Amino acid sequence: MSEEPILQAISVSKSFGGVQALTQVNFTVKEGDIFGIIGPNGSGKTTLINCITGFIKMDSGKVFYRGKEITNQAPNQIANLGITRTFQIMRPYYSLPAYKNLIIPLFSPRARRKGGWRGGGKLGDRGTVSIDILEEIGFERDSFVPYKLASSLPTGYLKRLELARCLALRPDIILCDEVFSGLSMSEIASMVPLIEKLQMDGITLVMIEHRLRELFRVANRVMVLNFGEKLTEGIPEEVMANEKVKEAYLGSEKLLDYTFEA
């Protein structure tokens, strides 16, 4: 069974009016992978995630989750299967405290099924569980931070809150849309071990990233998109050696030096 891909997309296409955002994109993610999707701005990375998670209806193509078709299902149904996503522009509930933000995903059918009727099994209510998840993701339990309104949290914490919302659903796959963007170097440095820990917990990750150095440290496979088309796919070193990829990134010869200097 381990041979069966956990997520498979077959010739996904999407156009917005005259703009062809995605053209026949195929890719396969194996269980336990960290799968990177890179590409210049406007190459269709976020559209791809939107299509897979059902936020945008794709024009043609199919998506399979463990061999079961999930093409164009409603976003909430897909999330309940365990395919969760973060948003590039963070979407917390600004009027609620951080830990109450997590009570909403904990209220979902999947979290209730997996964690007992209150989402916390016999151990506690949803509030307790959400504090646990927040601690796991880097909010200090005994500080004020988990109790502060989301509107008063800095970007770093909001990015973590996005991940925490996915974790509350006890996901099989997390599709991360630029979790490192907008963070300082030290914040990124503290996020990388978190990503590695998620992988060790058996969660498959699909990551859109512009921070290539950090992505290549964790990713096993990388796919490159340009103008909605798949350029290539492979292990990070292979991909960056590809001439077409270099061209897509403005013909920058320094790209390789930059990505592997660390």
Add this chain to the structure above:
Amino acid sequence: MDKNLVTGERRKERLDRGIKVRTEGIYAVSSLQEVIYLFLPRLILIAGLLLLPILITSLYWKRVVSIAAIYALLALGFDFLAHFVGLVSLGGAFFIGVGGYTAALLNTSLGLPVTLTLPLATVGGALICTLLLLPALPLRGVYFAIVTLMYPLALMRIIEALNIFGGTDGILGVAGFPNRWVEQYLIILIVIFALFGLRRLVNEDIGLVFRGVKDNDQAVRASGLSITLYKAIAVFIASGLGSLGGAYLSHIYMWSGISQFALDFSVIPIAATVIGGGGTLVGPLLGCFFLVPISEWLREFGTLRIVFYSLILMAFIMFRSEGIMVYAQRKYHQFERWVKV
């Protein structure tokens, strides 16, 4: 603090009172003072509402209190939908009309007593309203408002044109309440239960989902919850309150007619929410008990009534745009002082 500083040099600092901070958590009941601090405002409200039918002797004004209570149910529903679910509803007239006709039909055609028509009209009316509004649920903001406004106008004309349900005469001979005290106290108790029930609901886990739908509906979908389902549940709750009000209205007047689709039922709850303070739930309720009697009292002035009414509304919007209860809660929980910038 130097009073002579100008606006740019000073600002108002607001600090929570110590007792407010102490009574926020679960350890609130550690002294009599704190218990009183917590319960006094609620006690005043409940006692005030319960005393109204006793203190008011004139039959006419007793009726006004009942009508104000019906408006209060609508205003609670409006505030709940607008500030906790993010749906601006102008459907007050729709809810009242559907509830009113349902109760009247159940009573006159099937001969059901008031004890059955009230709950049946509440649930049945809420079901009808929710089903009819289901196609509009993906809409937001003013678009949802327009659809909710369209239904009462359309239903009114349909009843008139097809001459069904008594046509323009309405349904006559609806049973009244057994006596005046039941009529008066039942609606006030319903309002009190609706207020505290809704306040509890919005702080429960499902209430957080409602507030999530208002804050960020895409994130709710990404959390594995159907926003249409939760919007439908919220509309069911609000339209249930409205339908109950409508059914009550039919039994009070022992009549049901197309004037129950009047736009007053859509507009006054909104005005009451503006005056009382949106998002507090208790504010819109007090707003109704303030606006409805004023509207009745101004009848003496004939057509000038609307002018005075508008002036009062305008004064509130200009000088207390946050609403009575937001202001009162702030004064109760916080103290203010000027500090130098």
